Amino acid sequence: MIEIRDFSYRFSGSERYALRDVNLDIAAGEFVVLTGPSGCGKSTLALALGGFLFNQYNGEATGNIRVAGMDVRQSPVYDVAEVVGLVQQNPEAQFCTLTVQDEIAFGLENRCLPRAEILERMAWALNVVDAHHLKDRELATLSGGEKQRIAVAAMLAARPQVLIFDEPTSNMDPTATAHIFDVIARIREMENITVIVIEHKVAYLRRFAPRWLQMQSGQLSAISGQPSAFSHQPVVREPNSEIQNLKSAAPLLKTEKLAAGYNGHTVLHDVSVEIGPGEFVAVMGDNGSGKTTFLQCLLGLLKPSEGHVEVTGQDTRATPVSKLAQRAAYVFQNPDHQLFAETVWQEATLAPRNFGVWNKKTEALATTLLDEAGLGQRHDDHPYRLSYGEKRRLNLAAMLTYTPSLLLLDEILIGQDPDNAARLLEWLQARVAGGSSAVLINHAPDIAQHYATRLLFFKAGKLTIDAPIDQGFAQLARLGYTAYLPYSGNGNDG
Amino acid sequence: MQRITYQPGDSFLHHLHPLVKLAWLVGSTAALFAIQQPAGVLSVLFLAAIAFPLNALKIHRVRGLRLFAFTALLLFLTQLFFASTDTPLLQFGPLRITEAGITRGIYVAGRLLSVVLLGYLFVLTTEPNDLGYALMWAGLPYRYGFMLITALRLVPLFEREAQTVYQAQLARGIAYDARGFAWSGLKRFFTLARQFFLPLLVSAMSKVDALAVSMEGRSFGKYPRRTFLREVAFTRRDGVALGVLALAIAGVIAVRWFGG
Numbered sequence: 166m167i168e169i170r171d172f173s174y175r176f177s178g179s180e181r182y183a184l185r186d187v188n189l190d191i192a193a194g195e196f197v198v199l200t201g202p203s204g205c206g207k208s209t210l211a212l213a214l215g216g217f218l219f220n221q222y223n224g225e226a227t228g229n230i231r232v233a234g235m236d237v238r239q240s241p242v243y244d245v246a247e248v249v250g251l252v253q254q255n256p257e258a259q260f261c262t263l264t265v266q267d268e269i270a271f272g273l274e275n276r277c278l279p280r281a282e283i284l285e286r287m288a289w290a291l292n293v294v295d296a297h298h299l300k301d302r303e304l305a306t307l308s309g310g311e312k313q314r315i316a317v318a319a320m321l322a323a324r325p326q327v328l329i330f331d332e333p334t335s336n337m338d339p340t341a342t343a344h345i346f347d348v349i350a351r352i353r354e355m356e357n358i359t360v361i362v363i364e365h366k367v368a369y370l371r372r373f374a375p376r377w378l379q380m381q382s383g384q385l386s387a388i389s390g391q392p393s394a395f396s397h398q399p400v401v402r403e404p405n406s407e408i409q410n411l412k413s414a415a416p417l418l419k420t421e422k423l424a425a426g427y428n429g430h431t432v433l434h435d436v437s438v439e440i441g442p443g444e445f446v447a448v449m450g451d452n453g454s455g456k457t458t459f460l461q462c463l464l465g466l467l468k469p470s471e472g473h474v475e476v477t478g479q480d481t482r483a484t485p486v487s488k489l490a491q492r493a494a495y496v497f498q499n500p501d502h503q504l505f506a507e508t509v510w511q512e513a514t515l516a517p518r519n520f521g522v523w524n525k526k527t528e529a530l531a532t533t534l535l536d537e538a539g540l541g542q543r544h545d546d547h548p549y550r551l552s553y554g555e556k557r558r559l560n561l562a563a564m565l566t567y568t569p570s571l572l573l574l575d576e577i578l579i580g581q582d583p584d585n586a587a588r589l590l591e592w593l594q595a596r597v598a599g600g601s602s603a604v605l606i607n608h609a610p611d612i613a614q615h616y617a618t619r620l621l622f623f624k625a626g627k628l629t630i631d632a633p634i635d636q637g638f639a640q641l642a643r644l645g646y647t648a649y650l651p652y653s654g655n656g657n658d659g
Numbered sequence: 660m661q662r663i664t665y666q667p668g669d670s671f672l673h674h675l676h677p678l679v680k681l682a683w684l685v686g687s688t689a690a691l692f693a694i695q696q697p698a699g700v701l702s703v704l705f706l707a708a709i710a711f712p713l714n715a716l717k718i719h720r721v722r723g724l725r726l727f728a729f730t731a732l733l734l735f736l737t738q739l740f741f742a743s744t745d746t747p748l749l750q751f752g753p754l755r756i757t758e759a760g761i762t763r764g765i766y767v768a769g770r771l772l773s774v775v776l777l778g779y780l781f782v783l784t785t786e787p788n789d790l791g792y793a794l795m796w797a798g799l800p801y802r803y804g805f806m807l808i809t810a811l812r813l814v815p816l817f818e819r820e821a822q823t824v825y826q827a828q829l830a831r832g833i834a835y836d837a838r839g840f841a842w843s844g845l846k847r848f849f850t851l852a853r854q855f856f857l858p859l860l861v862s863a864m865s866k867v868d869a870l871a872v873s874m875e876g877r878s879f880g881k882y883p884r885r886t887f888l889r890e891v892a893f894t895r896r897d898g899v900a901l902g903v904l905a906l907a908i909a910g911v912i913a914v915r916w917f918g919g
Contacts, residue, residue, distance in 0.1 A: 217872050243881040251876050258866050259873035261805070263788045263812060270888035272877030283888050305815070323877065466826050486826075487834040495830040501862050502820065503827040505854035519832030549861060563831070 166327060166359045167191040167214065172228035173383075174209060174218060183209040185383040187228070193326070196353055197361045198370050200388075201380035202582040204552045207363045210380070211329045213237070214361075216245035233326055246272075250325035254332045254580075256312035265302050265315055272323045290318040293355075294348045309452050310341025317348055327359045328352065334366060335580050338452045338608050339648035342366065349373075365582055415478065416441045417571050417602050418463060418493075422472035425462050431470060432458045436628045438621065440604065442570065445597045447613035447634065448606045449649060450623035456606045459623065460573050463604065464495045477570060491520045493571040494564035498579060500556035501549075503563075509535065509551070510544040512559060517567045527566055534562040537592065554585040561589060565596065572596065572603040578612065590616045614638060614651040622649075663722055663779070665786050670714035672784040676897045677793040684781045686904050690911045691770050697762050699911075700769040707776035716783055718776075727775045731768040738764035787811050796891045802880070809870070817863065824858050 169189040175182045183206045191197055201207050212218045213230060216237045230237040233248045253259045262268045269290055273283045291297045294314040304312060313333055320328060330349065334342040346369045353360060353373055364370060377388040416439040426432040433455045440446060448456050461467040462474050465481030474481045477492045497503050506512040513535055517527040535541055538558035543551070548559060557577060564572065572593065578586045586609075593603050594616055607613060613620060613634065620637025622630035630640050641649050667673075672680065691703055711718035718724065740754050742763045747755040788811060795804035829835060833851065874880075 212872070215872070215876055217875065220875070221868075221871060242875040243878040246876050246878050249876075251872065253869055253872065255869060257816065258869035260812060261870065261874050261877070261879070262808060266888060267788075267792075271879075274885045274887055275878040275881055277882055277884070277886050279886060280888060280890070283886070287888075319877070461826075464830060466829070485834065486829040487832050490830045490832050495827075497823060497827050497830075499823070499862065501865070502823050502858050503831070504858060505828065505831070516831045519834070567832075 166193040166195070166233060168229075168231040170229045172213065172230055173226070174213060175225045177223040177225070182383050183224075184213065187383075187385050189378075189385060191359060191361070193359055194357055195359055196373055196375045197359075197378060198367065198373075198375040199361060199363045199378045199380060200365065200367055203554050203580060203585060205380045206383040207380050208331055209383075210385075211251055211331050211361070211363060214327070214329060215249045215251045216240060216242045217251075243275075246323070246325075248325060249327045249329065250320035250323060251329045251331065252313075252317050252320050252333050254335050256309065256316040256336075259316055260304055260312070263304055265296075265299050265304060265307075268304060268315055269319045269322050272319060276323070286322045286324070287318075290322040293321055293351055294318045295344075295351075308341065310337050310344055313337065313341070313345055314348060317345075317352075321352070326357065327361070329361045329363070331363045332365070332580070333362075334364070334369075338450070339610065340451050342369070342608070343648045346370070417477055418604075419475045420462070420469075420472065421474075423459075423462060423469050423474055424471035425458055425467050425469050427458075427467075432626050433462070434626045435472070437472075438628065438631060440571075440602050442600045442602055443597060444602045444619055445594065445617045446602070446604045446619045446621055447617035448604060448621045448623070449608070449610070449613060454623040455626040456623050457575055458626075459621075460495070460575055460604065460606060463571070463573055464493050465489050466495070487519075490516075490569075491522075491567060492569055493573055494567075494569040495573045496560050496564060496575065496577050498576045500553065500560050503560055504548040504556065507547060508545050509540055509548055509559060512548050513563045513566055516563060520567055522567055530568070531562075531566045534565050535559075538562045554581060557581060557585070557589065558592075561592065568601075570601050572601060574603060574605045576606050576608070578607055578609065586612065610638070610649050610651040622646075663782055666716065666783045668715055668784065670716070670784065671896070672710070672714045672780060674894075674896060675784075675900055676891070676893055677785050677790040678797055679893075679897045679900050680781055680785055681790070682901065683904055684777055686908055687777055688774055690908055691773055693911050693915050695915060697765040697769070699914075700765055700773065704769050704773045704776070707773050707780065710780055711776075714780070714784060716780070718779075721779055721783070724775075724779070727772065731772045734771060735764040735768035738767050792887065792889050793891060796887060796889070801885055805874075805879075813863075813866065813870075816866065817859065820859060820862055821855075824855060827858075828855065 167189065169187050172184060172187040173182055174184040187210065199207050199210070209218070212222075213226075214232060214237065218224065219226065219238050220242050226238060232245065235245065235248065237245055260268055261271050266287065269287045270283050273286060278286075287300075288297075291300060294317050296311065296314045296318060299307060299311055299315065304315065307315065317330075317333070333349075334345050337345065349360070349362065350373065352358060362370060362375070379386050379388050418440040419438075421437050423436040424431055424434050436459060448459065450456050458467060462469060462481070463476065465474070465476070465484065465486045468482055476484075476489050479489060479492075481489060504512060506515050510531075513531045514523065514528070517523045517531070532541075535544065538555070538561070540551075540555060540559060540562070543555075548556065551559060561577070574593070577589065581589065590612065593605070597603050605613075605617070617634050620630060620632055620634050620641075621628060622637065622641060629644075630637050632640060638650060687703060687707075691700065694700055694703070708718070710716075739756060739760045742760050745757045745759045747757050749756040788808060791804050791807045791811070794807075795801050825835070828851075833854075
C-alpha cells in the first residue's frame with residue numbers, strides 16, 4: 166500500500182533534514198504506530214504521505230513515495246486525498262465549516278457526490294465514531310473529544326484506504342482519549358484500511374498489537390517488541406522538615422467559597438482550598454469541568470462572582486493582575502501565545518524588568534536558568550526559532566527568573582514527549598523543594614502520581630476530591646473513574 | 660449590550676430564507692432612495708422600527724443604535740437650519756426653519772436611520788453561515804463562499820487567542836491594568852503593539868497551515884463546481900414575502916414615475 170524509498174526532505178531555509186533516507190513498506194490493512202520525540206519528523210512524514218509537502222511547502226525532496234501505486238510527489242493533493250486521509254492534532258484548526266453535517270459533507274461535496282450518497286456515507290461515518298447524537302449540533306458547541314470524533318468521521322466519510330492520525334488525543338482529557346482510542350479500535354476492525362497512528366501515549370496502543378516504528382532526528386527505525394512507556398522512576402518523596410515548618414506558616418493561596426464563570430454563566434461552584442509552601446498540586450478532571458477557570462481565578466485573571474481568593478494575603482479583587490503576577494506565575498497551554506521578545510535572553514528577562522526587580526542577582530539567575538533549560542548557547546536566537554520543547558522550557562525559565570512563590574501551570578505538558586515532560590517536571594520539583602508551590606493542570610495520571618503531593622479533582626465545576634495524592638487516586642478508583650487511574654494495564658502513560 | 664451579530668430566535672424573520680431577506684434589504688434600500696415623499700420615508704422607518712418588537716428583537720439593546728440615532732438627529736438639525744432657503748415657518752435670529760428644511764431633514768435622517776434598522780434586522784436574524792451557503796447555491800463561486808465561511812470560523816478563534824495573549828502579558832507584569840499605564844509613552848506603545856501582535860500572527864499562520872491541509876486533503880478545489888448537501892427550501896412564507904416586496908416596489912415605481 167505504501168512504499169517509501171530513500172526519501173529525504175528539507176524545508177526551505179532550514180539546514181537540517183526533517184526526514185533522512187527513509188525507507189518503509191506498509192502492506193494494505195496494516196496497523197502501524199509511529200513514536201518519537203517532539204520535532205523528530207513524524208508529522209512531516211504524515212504530510213509527505215498525504216502529498217501536502219510537495220504542494221504547500223517549498224522544500225527540497227529526494228527519493229520516492231508511492232501510495233496505492235500513485236507517485237505522491239507528482240500527483241495533485243486532491244488525487245492523493247482519494248486514498249489518504251489525515252486527522253490532525255487540533256480538531257478546531259482542521260474544521261472547514263460550522264456545523265457537524267456541513268463538516269462531514271465538506272469533502273464529499275468537493276468530490277461532487279450526489280446528495281443521497283453524501284447522506285448515506287454521513288450516517289455510516291457517524292456510526293463508526295459513535296456520534297450519531299451530535300448530528301444536528303454546531304461544531305463550536307462540542308467538547309474537544311466530540312470535535313475530534315467529528316474530524317475522524319469527516320475523514321472516514323471519504324472512504325480512504327489509508328488513514329493517518331497525527332497525535333489525535335494530545336488536547337484531550339483521559340475520558341475523551343479513551344473514547345478516541347475506542348474509535349480507532351473500531352476502524353482497526355474494518356477490512357482494507359491501513360492505519361498509521363502517531364502518538365506519545367503508547368500504552369493505549371498496545372492492545373492493537375501494532376507494528377511499532379520509531380523516528381529520531383528524521384530517521385526511521387523499527388522497534389522489536391514494545392516501546393517503553395513513561396520510563397522515569399517514581400520520585401521518592403521524603404518529608405522535608407524545613408517544608409513541614411513552612412507549612413505551619415500562612416498559606417500561599419487561599420480560596421473561600423469561590424464561584425466564578427463567564428458572561429453570567431457560573432462554571433465553578435463553592436471551591437475552598439488552601440495551598441501552603443512546598444506543595445505540588447495536580448489538578449485533574451474532564452475538559453470543561455472548571456480546571457482552567459479555577460487556575461485563572463488564582464491569578465485574578467478571572468474575578469470571583471462569589472467568595473474570594475487570596476494570593477500571599479492579597480485579595481485578587483483588589484489587586485491588579487500585573488502586580489499579583491510577581492508572586493504567582495502563570496504558564497499558558499500554547500507556548501506561542503507567551504513569547505513576546507526578540508531574543509531568548511530578552512524573553513527570559515522581560516518579567517523581572519517589568520516588575521522592577523532587575524539586578525545582578527536576577528541577571529545571574531536568568532543565566533543559570535537558561536543553562537538549565539539547555540538554552541545557554543541560544544541567548545541571541547529569536548524565540549520562535551526554538552523547537553516546541555525548547556519554547557516550553559523558555560516559557561518556564563522566563564517565569565522562574567523573578568522567583569515567584571506560586572507556579573500556576575495550565576496543561577504545559579501537551580505535545581511534549583516523555584523525555585521533555587520529565588525534564589520540565591524535575592525542574593518544577595526542584596522549585597517545590599525550595600519552598601515554592603506548583604499547581605499543575607494535567608491529564609496524565611502517571612505524571613500526577615510520580616510528581617504531585619496532592620490531588621484536586623473537578624467534576625462539573627465542583628471540587629469533588631482534595632486529598633494527598635495516593636489517597637486521591639484511591640478515591641478516584643472507588644468512584645469508578647478508571648480512565649484517570651495511573652497506568653496499570655488500562656493504558657495511561659502520558 | 661448585544662453585539663451586532665446573529666441572535667438565535669424563532670421569529671418570522673428568522674424563518675425567512677436568507678436570500679429573500681437579502682432581496683428585501685436591497686429592495687427596500689433602493690425604494691427608500693426612490694421615494695420622494697417625506698411621509699413615504701417615515702412609513703418605511705416606522706415599518707422597520709416595528710419589525711423589531713414583532714420579531715422579538717430588543718431594539719434598545721443593540722450596540723451602536725444610539726450612535727446612529729444621534730448622528731441622524733445631528734443630520735436632521737443641520738438640514739433643518741442650514742438647508743432652509745424658502746419662506747420661513749419660524750425664525751429665531753439667524754436660524755430659520757422652513758418646510759423645505761424639514762423635508763430635507765426627514766429625507767437625510769430618515770433614510771440613514773431606515774437603512775441602519777433594515778441592516779440590523781437582516782444581520783440579527785440571518786445566520787451568516789446559512790447566507791454563505793445560500794449565496795453559493797444561488798451561483799456565487801464556492802471559493803468565494805468559503806472565504807466567508809472560513810472568516811466566520813476563524814474570527815471567534817482569534818478573538819479568544821487575543822484574550823489569552825493579553826492575559827499572558829499581564830502574567831508577565833505588563834501593567835495594562837494599572838493606573839497611569841496609558842501615559843507610558845509612544846515608544847513603549849509600539850513595543851507593546853509588536854509584542855501583542857507577533858504571537859497572534861504566529862499562531863494565526865499555524866492555524867491557516869492546518870486549515871489548508873484540511874481543505875486540500877478533502878479535495879477542495881478539485882472541480883470548478885461542487886455539490887451541496889443542504890437543500891434550499893423556499894416555503895410559502897418566502898413566496899408571500901417576495902410577492903409583497905414586488906408589490907411594494909411596483910407601488911414605489913408607480914408613484915415615483917407615473918404618479919402625481
